[in-house]
Amino acid sequence: MKIKLMIKVTTAYRFLFLFILTMILCGCTHDMSRREIDEINLIRVLGIDYDGNEYTLSALFNASGGSDPEGGAPEEEVTKGKGKTPYEAYENLKSKATKSISLGHTGYFLIGDGAAENGINLCLDFLSRDETIKMDALFFITKDTPASDFIEQGIENKQKIHEDLEAIRQKQEEMITRNDNTLVNLTNEMKQTYSSILIPYLIPEESSFLTPGYAVFDQYKLKDYLDEDTSTGINFIKNIIRNYPIYINDQVGLLISYSDTKLKTKLKDNNIEIIIQVDFESMIKEVNTEENIFNSEQLELLTQEQNKYLRNILDLAISYSKATGLDVFQIARMIEKQNIVQWQDFKSSFAESISDIKYKYVFHSKITKSFILGYDWNGNLLVKNERFVK
Amino acid sequence: MEKIINSANLKELFKNSGDIVKRPFNVGHAGITVHLFGVDGLMNTLMLDKTILYPLTSDENLKKLKTEREVMDYLLEGGAFHAFAIEEIDYEKTLRYILSGMAALVFDQEQKALIFDVRTFDKRSVSEPSDEGVMKGAKDSFIEVMRTNTVLIRRRVRSEYLVIEQLNAGKHSKTDIALVYLSNVAEMDTVNRIRDTINNMDIDNISTPAFIEEYLIDNRKSIFPQIMYTQRPDRVSANLTDGRVAVVVDGIPFVYILPCQLPMLMQSPEDYANHYFISSSLRIIRYIALILTLFLPAFYIAATTYQNQMLPVEIALSIQQAKQNVPFSSASEVLGLLIAFEILIEAGLRLPKTVGTAMSILGGLVVGQSAVEAKIVSPTVVVIVALAGIAGFILPNQDLSSGIRVTRFVMAVLAAVAGFFGLTAGLILLITHLCSLDNYGVAYMSPFVDVETSNHKDTLFRFPIKYFTKRSKKIAPENRIKQK
Numbered sequence: 001m002k003i004k005l006m007i008k009v010t011t012a013y014r015f016l017f018l019f020i021l022t023m024i025l026c027g028c029t030h031d032m033s034r035r036e037i038d039e040i041n042l043i044r045v046l047g048i049d050y051d052g053n054e055y056t057l058s059a060l061f062n063a064s065g066g067s068d069p070e071g072g073a074p075e076e077e078v079t080k081g082k083g084k085t086p087y088e089a090y091e092n093l094k095s096k097a098t099k100s101i102s103l104g105h106t107g108y109f110l111i112g113d114g115a116a117e118n119g120i121n122l123c124l125d126f127l128s129r130d131e132t133i134k135m136d137a138l139f140f141i142t143k144d145t146p147a148s149d150f151i152e153q154g155i156e157n158k159q160k161i162h163e164d165l166e167a168i169r170q171k172q173e174e175m176i177t178r179n180d181n182t183l184v185n186l187t188n189e190m191k192q193t194y195s196s197i198l199i200p201y202l203i204p205e206e207s208s209f210l211t212p213g214y215a216v217f218d219q220y221k222l223k224d225y226l227d228e229d230t231s232t233g234i235n236f237i238k239n240i241i242r243n244y245p246i247y248i249n250d251q252v253g254l255l256i257s258y259s260d261t262k263l264k265t266k267l268k269d270n271n272i273e274i275i276i277q278v279d280f281e282s283m284i285k286e287v288n289t290e291e292n293i294f295n296s297e298q299l300e301l302l303t304q305e306q307n308k309y310l311r312n313i314l315d316l317a318i319s320y321s322k323a324t325g326l327d328v329f330q331i332a333r334m335i336e337k338q339n340i341v342q343w344q345d346f347k348s349s350f351a352e353s354i355s356d357i358k359y360k361y362v363f364h365s366k367i368t369k370s371f372i373l374g375y376d377w378n379g380n381l382l383v384k385n386e387r388f389v390k
Numbered sequence: 391m392e393k394i395i396n397s398a399n400l401k402e403l404f405k406n407s408g409d410i411v412k413r414p415f416n417v418g419h420a421g422i423t424v425h426l427f428g429v430d431g432l433m434n435t436l437m438l439d440k441t442i443l444y445p446l447t448s449d450e451n452l453k454k455l456k457t458e459r460e461v462m463d464y465l466l467e468g469g470a471f472h473a474f475a476i477e478e479i480d481y482e483k484t485l486r487y488i489l490s491g492m493a494a495l496v497f498d499q500e501q502k503a504l505i506f507d508v509r510t511f512d513k514r515s516v517s518e519p520s521d522e523g524v525m526k527g528a529k530d531s532f533i534e535v536m537r538t539n540t541v542l543i544r545r546r547v548r549s550e551y552l553v554i555e556q557l558n559a560g561k562h563s564k565t566d567i568a569l570v571y572l573s574n575v576a577e578m579d580t581v582n583r584i585r586d587t588i589n590n591m592d593i594d595n596i597s598t599p600a601f602i603e604e605y606l607i608d609n610r611k612s613i614f615p616q617i618m619y620t621q622r623p624d625r626v627s628a629n630l631t632d633g634r635v636a637v638v639v640d641g642i643p644f645v646y647i648l649p650c651q652l653p654m655l656m657q658s659p660e661d662y663a664n665h666y667f668i669s670s671s672l673r674i675i676r677y678i679a680l681i682l683t684l685f686l687p688a689f690y691i692a693a694t695t696y697q698n699q700m701l702p703v704e705i706a707l708s709i710q711q712a713k714q715n716v717p718f719s720s721a722s723e724v725l726g727l728l729i730a731f732e733i734l735i736e737a738g739l740r741l742p743k744t745v746g747t748a749m750s751i752l753g754g755l756v757v758g759q760s761a762v763e764a765k766i767v768s769p770t771v772v773v774i775v776a777l778a779g780i781a782g783f784i785l786p787n788q789d790l791s792s793g794i795r796v797t798r799f800v801m802a803v804l805a806a807v808a809g810f811f812g813l814t815a816g817l818i819l820l821i822t823h824l825c826s827l828d829n830y831g832v833a834y835m836s837p838f839v840d841v842e843t844s845n846h847k848d849t850l851f852r853f854p855i856k857y858f859t860k861r862s863k864k865i866a867p868e869n870r871i872k873q874k
Contacts (some may be wrong), residue, residue, distance in 0.1 A: 021815060033696075034695055034696060034809075035695070035696075035698075036694065036695060036713070036719055036720060037693075037694040037695070037698045037706060037709055037710055037713060037720070038709075038710050038713040038714060038716075040698065040710075042698075042703065042706060042707065042710070044703070062707060102698065102699070104698060104699025105698075105699060105703040105706055107703060132697075132699045133699075134699065
């Protein structure tokens, strides 16, 4: 009798559990905004501009809602929204769009220099609160141009803007080991009190875009645009270089195929000394000289030249940091990690000390693999697949 | 009527049965009359005549005997030329022997019967297994006759410890059931439990597999199979040596194996015929297929209705394009097509093979393509449902496949109601349910949930045979060493 009663109670609990589960699930449906995928316009690229105390958001999406199965190119459309804040502009954009819009598939955010000068934090704040947003979406600054003009110009030029931006991402990944201009990385960097935010900037180039270097931010506001060499110097110090070409005296082309940078910091008597040790390897990619460079003396010379080349690049980056007093290398974290005790007393004066930081270089480089086929300039037969190690 | 073995009682019992042979024979000169009882058609009459009736009527020695007891003893001691002859005093057993096709010589005064096994009946020959065929391996399979099936097992396991217990169930069908196990390996508690279950079955007839399966499993409410069946004698012999118990039922052309765990249902006989690396790869594919068939439709619904940002952008755009102008929601499309898929399967099972092929073409290609062209369903949904359906057919066990098919609907509904949240809730409930199942003291999810590492060598991966050194502690606790 008791067992039967227990079975009945257990069954009742099971039904109750299933009922509650169903209710919870139904309740969740409301909050989770059920929308069929074909009822949404997926924003591919979002431009953010600021001009005359007003934000403008330009959303680029595929007009037909996807690629044409017949093989025809899908059209790209731009819808704009305006408002006093980025979020207000986004709500305005939503009201103007023909369908619901979603930031869930937005892979690229273009920030106009007006918006960047007004504060990148204002743009990132509302974006980082969207639960659907891709954390690996990339941010670019459009140099000297509003992002909306940049997008519209691209459409006029019959560019596939998101494809061109994708190509830039791929090119970045060929040169560096990671993209630091993702949403998650930028929001993380914003939390670092002393670090300066770096975002690559775009310039139009015929029917595509180029990213010559970084836009530098001081306290979330755009300060400068760095040239290519200075930006590369920063990449070397940040240890994110994957490949980098070096041209020595217009005669020998080298490709750095391996690079590892270690920073050692010393904090003594309120003086900071940083030793930058760069270990790198390069391959000979091109020889435009009649001299035979494949002997130990010439290789030694080339090695010294490539060290010198790298020193010049690093000097550019360090000089900029010293001149502006900006922690563009994000070394504050490293100093803190390596000098935990001293940092507590020193951190309040760090910002003022950036210009006084002493840098030392240590280079360990070698020229490794090179494939030499056929004859040299003097007609001597060269050994195939020779390996040179300094 | 008193239950005493005599011809009058039996004649009265079978008076309306036209197929029961009831024939008296006079033996010798002492006026002894013996009655033959048997079922016409189930007895081999030639064998009956030659080995029993001929000696009974013409043996000179028999004619000299004066009592029924002497006649019985003479027949048992070689007077009848038949190997299987027993003396029976139990009325019920005698009836069962007669009805199963044996010949009974009834001695009225002694109130006993001599039973001779002269059974014969039409049966299928041992042929290739229809559901578990292998390229490399044995090609024989079980048939509907229990004795043939036990012979197939005995041929493979010639151990003196192989026990084939004869049981009986079904009040009216009186179906023969054989309980097969290795007495030095199997856990006797399990054997006893299965024996008790069969003996205590209060059922009229065991006409179909479900009639016995539902008695043998522990949790009848679960849709997941808790008893493994196989058509292959080699598979049964392998499981017997692992310590499991086989149940052979007369009239059912496969053998049940207990205790059963989920990983067993994901194993195929081919796994042990190929190189272990290839077998492991195929097994991984099977598990991937299990996940696909279970979750793919639900994933599609959740991703296209709630969390579309889970999809890569190009796929999202492609789905968007495919769904243009389709009037139904993703959930309706998927559920509708899943139902259509089930209808096609059911129709395919009922129709003759020749018509079935035409129906598959009509249903799958013509209707499917037309539905896509008419924008009733999107091509992506057709691909998703077809992929889930095909993945379901990869599963080696049809019962598991059926269970998964039903669960697939539940998952799809949960995804339609609450997206990935519902899907996750469903997954948690499913895992909880599977982990709560217990099969004759062994966890259904064993060895996935086992701490014992030696059990894991034949689960997701099939290790080389030399590593199969130990039997499972739960299944064969007394005799764990398999090989050194």
